[in-house]
Amino acid sequence: MKILASKWFSIFVYLLIAFPTGIFIAAVTMQIVIKLFYFSLNGSSLNLSSIDYLKILKGSIAGGIIGAIGCWWIYYQHYRKNRNR
Numbered sequence: 001m002k003i004l005a006s007k008w009f010s011i012f013v014y015l016l017i018a019f020p021t022g023i024f025i026a027a028v029t030m031q032i033v034i035k036l037f038y039f040s041l042n043g044s045s046l047n048l049s050s051i052d053y054l055k056i057l058k059g060s061i062a063g064g065i066i067g068a069i070g071c072w073w074i075y076y077q078h079y080r081k082n083r084n085r
Helices: 005-042 053-082
Strands: none
């Protein structure tokens, strides 16, 4: 089965959008869970404004792009290897 170049590009764009978004959501969720854990354990104040969302956004974009390119490259290499079977 031959996959068109436009399909490869759409997969690539999807990965470039989905990976950073998923990493950002996971990181923010983890920060909130950690804050809730310390709130329930120590009774400290629950201050969600102290989470550095900009730093998480920058890290998730950088890590997400690297992860997306890596996954796309592995997927494409596997396809090229097995397309003649």
